[in-house]
Amino acid sequence: MSETAHTPTTPPAPTTPPAPTTPPVLIVGAGPTGLTLALALTACGIACRIVDKAAERTQVSKALAVWSGSLEAFAGLGVADSIIDAGIRMTHMRVGDGARELATMPIAEGVDSAFPFVVIIPQSETERLLAEHLAARGVTIERGLELVAVDQTAHAVRAVLRPAGHDDDRADSAMTAAYVVGCDGARSAARHAMDIPFTGYTEPQTxxxxxxxxxxxxxxxxxxxxxxxxxxxxxxxxxxxxxxxxxxxxxxxxxxxxxxxxxxxxxxxxxxxxxxxxxxxxxxxxxVNERLAERYRRDRVLLAGDAAHIHSPAGGQGMNTGIQDAVNLAWKLAAVLQGRGDATTLLDSYEAERRPVARQVIDGAAQKLHVGMVARGTTTRLLRDVAVSVVSKLPMLRRKLQVDLSETALRYDTGALISRPAPQSAHRHPAPGERALDGPHGEGPFWRHLSVSHHCLLVFADALPPALAQSRSHCGTAIAVVTVTLTDDPDGVLAARYDARPGSGDWVLIRPDQFIGARGRADDAASFDAYARMALLPAG
Structure with a gap:
């Protein structure tokens, strides 16, 4: 500036320091569901705040079983090895009557997974390990805080937090977030604040x-x-x-x-x-309560885990269902917050996909409880003995039981994200809404390429087909491309797993939660584009 330049006669107004960055997601509840959600969001580059009413994490064992479906989800988060190393791999289920052992059946028999086993680990240890991974990403659980009120606008949620056990609202603090997720258990404050009915019943037994x-x-x-x-x-x-x-x-x-x-x-x-x-x-x-939230979302407040569904512990499915809720929701929230896809389609698809799963789990757990524990009498005992004898001798029935427990037979049939494939791909599996499959890829397993932070575009060729390359270019880092050449898959095992032709340019788009988003032939960019508009391309 020259000496003759005009200078103001009054001093400039002091600069207001920028407000502290507010994480766009508030997670209420630091159990396995909330911790998994926080890990998945941070892996996607989304900041979050996680609070819990309890002054310290649980010290009792609570949920014990981590099934294959959840181990796959943990693998996408980079925490599966920690869980497996800290737990016990179960090998058999033993069933008996009085002094007689009726059957010894292998656990996870017939389970098609990179992790074909169940790990027994106390929930207290699961929470400790997840919290350690979260702390390594710079997120600390804020304990002794409970959610007492929620007020929404079209663009944000104002959440009021209070020190647990305090009745005086003068101790309240408020924060504004883009979304609040209630992972706060069966008595969920988030669910109550949204006045979402929790319908079901309580078993009369103790x-x-x-x-x-x-x-x-x-x-x-x-x-x-x-x-x-x-x-x-x-x-x-x-x-x-x-x-x-x-x-x-x-x-x-x-x-x-x-x-x-x-x-x-x-x-x-x-x-x-x-x-x-x-x-x-x-x-x-x-x-035992068996209840299901009538809805999983009210505008910008969502529910996951026990806040959305509770049931009998028979089968050990509760914690696992919550973990997989979290992984399903996390990538969709991340896409919305990063301005990709259609927000309504993505968020509505969470309930459309996960609530039917919870309904199935609740019904299945109730049936197992009644057959295994509640029903009594001589006739019931004899029928159980016969049923065990039959099931244990028929591999097909044994495998069905194990696959159901492993949560690897899940598929999504509802929701806008589950688009129907083009006729040429209509009978090829895994289809959209079905789980991704593992197989050999070069010197390691294919699952190593899957991550909760991005989609994986699996292409059975040495390069993207031209029709697909242009479409994929608009998606940026939201997609990682994995090609499968004849060198990577010399025996065609992975191609066969995906019902694809080696070297053909057939492609499969795998979502961050390891379910199929879309698939097609080399010249079928339309199926990719339709899915990309909903979940990948910049909004608007």
């Missing part, structure tokens, strides 16, 4: 459980389901000689926690012979 040491002839890599004249028990190894015992109490009105003597009496009358329980670390009595 169930009891314990975590104790267990002396006796038990295999620490097996699950046990056993019955006798006095009822049924289920036994699950936790590690270091500790076992979970689950049973139904005779008096349905007695809600008091059991003592060690009561648990031992259950083992004596209907468990495997020769077991002695000791040193309890958890004793609990509870009723």
């Amino acid at each position: 169930f009891i459980l314990s975590d104790t040491t267990m002396a006796g002839p038990l295999d620490p890599t097996s699950l046990y389901v056993w019955w006798g004249a006095g009822g049924s028990v289920a036994l699950f190894p936790i590690g270091d000689g500790v076992w979970r015992t689950f049973a139904m109490r005779d008096d349905p009105d007695d809600q008091s926690p059991p003592d060690l003597d009561e648990m031992q009496a259950q083992l004596n009358r209907c468990g495997p012979p020769g077991l002695v329980a000791g040193d309890p670390t958890w004793l609990s009595a509870f009723r």
Whole structure:
């Protein structure tokens, strides 16, 4: 500036410092669902804030089983190895009646997965490991805070938080976020704030459980389901000689926690012979609720995990269903916040895809509970014995049971993202809405290319077909391209897994949650473009 240039006669107004960056997503609840959601969002480059009412993470075992479907989801987050290393791989399910072992069946038999097994790990450990991974990404759980109010506008959510246990609203703090996700359990404050009905029923029976040491002839890599004249028990190894015992109490009105003597009496009358329980670390009595939220989203507030669905622990599906809710939702929220795709289509597809899954899980868990625990009497006992004998001798039935438990048979049939393929691809599997499959790719497994942070465009050629290359170019880093050459797949195993022709340019678009988004032949860019408009291309 020259000396003769005009200078203001009044000083400029002081510059206001920029407001602190507010994370666009508030996650309420730091259980496995909330932690998985936070990990997935941060992997996608989306900042989040995660709060929890509890002053510290759970110290009891709670949910134990991590099934194949959840291990696949954890693999896409880079945390599967931590979970597997810290847990116990189960090898068999043993079923018996009184002094007789009726059957020993392999676990995860016939499960088509990169992780064809179930890992037993206490929920407390699962939460610890997920929290450590989240802390490594710079996100700290804010504990002792509960959600007390939510106010929405067309563009944001104002959430009011309060120190847990305080009644004075002078301690409240407010934040504004683009979205709030309630992962805060069966009594979800987020669900209540949105006045979303939680419909279902409560089983009239009272169930009891314990975590104790267990002396006796038990295999620490097996699950046990056993019955006798006095009822049924289920036994699950936790590690270091500790076992979970689950049973139904005779008096349905007695809600008091059991003592060690009561648990031992259950083992004596209907468990495997020769077991002695000791040193309890958890004793609990509870009723089973089977409930489903009537909707998973109200505008900018969404529900996941137990906030959206609860059911019997039979089959060990609850935590797993919540984990997979989180992975399904995370990439869709990320796309919306990054200005890609159609926001309404993406967010509506979360409920359209995941709520039917929860309905199936609730119904299946209720059936397992009634068949395995609630039903009693001589006739029921004989029918169980016969059913176990039949199932254990028929591989097809054994595999169906295991595949259902593993959550690898899930497919999405509803929602706008599940577009019907072109006629030439109509009968090829996996189809849109079905799970991605693993197979060999070069020197390693194909699943190593899958990540929650982007779509994977699998192309059976050494380069993208010209019709697809132009369409893909508009999607930027939202898609990683993986080509499959004859060198990568010399025996055509991966091509066969995807019902594709080696070297043909056939392509499969795999979503970040490892479900198929679209597929087509080399000259079929239309199917890709239709999906890309909904989920990948810049909005507008």
